[in-house]
Amino acid sequence: MEASAATNPTTQTSPPSGDIIQVEDLVMHFPITQGIVFQRQVGAIRAVDGVSFAIKRGETLGLVGESGSGKSTIGRCLVRLYQTTSGHMYFGGDDLAQAKGAELRTLRRRVQMIFQDPYASLDPRMSVGALIAEPMVIFKTGSRSEIRNRTEELLTTVGLNPQFVDRYPHEFSGGQRQRIAIARAISIQPEFVIADEPVSALDVSIRAQVINLMQRLQQQMGLTYLFITHDMSVVRHVATRIAVMYLGKLMELSDRADLFTNPLHPYTMALLSAVPIPDPRVERRRQRIILQGDLPSPINIPKGCRFHTRCPIAQSICREVEPPLEDKTGRGHLAACHFSERVASLAKGSGTQGVSTAGTV
């Protein structure tokens, strides 16, 4: 195994300049086993089932999908909380999927993660100072006093009083805890930050503060974000490009403006039409595309297009042939649908396209 990592020809696999990370055909299957002594595999949860995308340096890629779509699994694969089943995750010249030992440690320093629930992600027995300093201590970025100074500086950066350094997480509100988690993540100046639903557990009035903070830090530190969320309104605000995931695969990948004005996948269209808009006049005008049924089980993924069981425009070919994720416009707007040209007609009155076109008249 050591050998395979060592012989990995970095010159050939290095991504084109501009991309900080390139995910190629990533697969993460969780085995389902039966039996106690002789465990045999009887199936697999196909959480991520062949996903490819690239993230440009300095951009925010929004990864959206509903629960069970596999979006969080991708985030966890990228920091190697899971050993991936197959596929590559090129970061600079290195493959995160293959990295081991010292190489993995160096890579981890450059990739950090922010989790959804700041009540669970911060150790309640560690002081705020210790929590923020931990990554710096692990990577030995300086002497104790240097780390202490940097910790206080970080607290100021995320908008907390540096005198809080000796307090404990329970003394802070949810929004403040998320600020601490952010300070911890940026303490070793990573290049790439994976934020898994970073504002979903926060109250509305606090959410905006944390979003603004993340955007300010991105500008100041030149961070690249993978922003994982289920909230289309939030992703519209933060992301430069957006990937829509359904049942382990990407359905659509496009820059923000294109995705919202001209969605090319019926699932994206349904998602957009389902989001309530805090405005009664708009709400009254809208007609929703109500999807029938529930998400199929990731153990038993439908044949053909995995969305066909709920798709309002599915034809017989959709039950047989899985559509590839391909560029539909020639301008990098990718969609995995046989009938992407018909998606626009779904929008009549759905209020999703209305979002961007009707209002202009």
Added chain:
Amino acid sequence: MAPILEVKGLKTHFRTRDGTIKAVNGVTFDLDEGETVGIVGESGSGKSVTSLSILRLLPTPPAEITEGEIVFEGEDLVSMDERELRKIRGGKIAMIFQDPISSLNPVMRIGDQLLEPIHLHLGLKGDVAYRRAIELLRAVGIPDAERRIRGYPHEFSGGMRQRVMIAIAIAANPKLLIADEPTTALDVTVQAQILELIGKLRRDMKTSVVLITHDLGVVAGITDRILVMYAGHIAERAPTGELFENPRHPYTLGLLASVPRLDDVGVNELQTIPGAPPDMLNPPSGCPFQPRCPFVIDKCSTYPPEVTVGPGHKAACWVDVTAPSEIERAKQRGFLPLRPVGGSFIGETRDSVK
């Protein structure tokens, strides 16, 4: 038309070791027959405690309704004894909770849980009751109801469980349905299904609904009126359209401005409400919003009375937030006037401006 529910000066307090938490601190509102009222607020605002107080579902101690009346169809629920209350709970007033997995009994079949209110409140037995249960499951959109009625909760998805909860809630044809964050645990596409279902039931059964949520988008679509709660008080109340078009409380203004909207691009920085909701053990004296409020004046150290600012529209604020001089003053404190909403959302022009 006489209101079906009148809540008058409700105070629900929690006595804890560290002190008294005045979770609901003087809440008054009523609800007409067939009306849907939304209660909006953040965590700790008292919206859920208000709804749990209506059905007296909070354990005493620590919770205690220290003052106020809750009059439902002419009877005060606060002074009612437990036996009479049981006839009302799940009968005339039903409730749906946020988390359908913890509100369904995991070791009881769906059918048995659904038959409970049918036996208790409708007095139906045997085949008649069973047929009614299947009808209810069909009414809430559960396919293959004859088979699914024998299933257990874990065999249902989140959205389907919430449908079962709704079926149980409407089993005895309630006059009033209280839905506490009914879609918060669900995905958007499923949320859309459930909201449509609640809307349909409301129209078909003429049930009054109290919808409690933190999501301004959810209330915008299906309510007639909205109450905005903050730190145990009603900060503002208005008909739904009026609240969004003409908000008059600084907290409502801040809330509307800080929500990222799907129909909104090119706003680079979201407006924020500075600070955090108050610690309910030691709330600020006077208006609880004053430490975060850009419109704050000296008078705010006394809790403001509700001022009528339009038909059915009241705000508990000393300041007229529409007065140009007040807006100027607030701007000095970092307040940004609300961006235009309603009809004026201009996706493409905003895109191009950016």
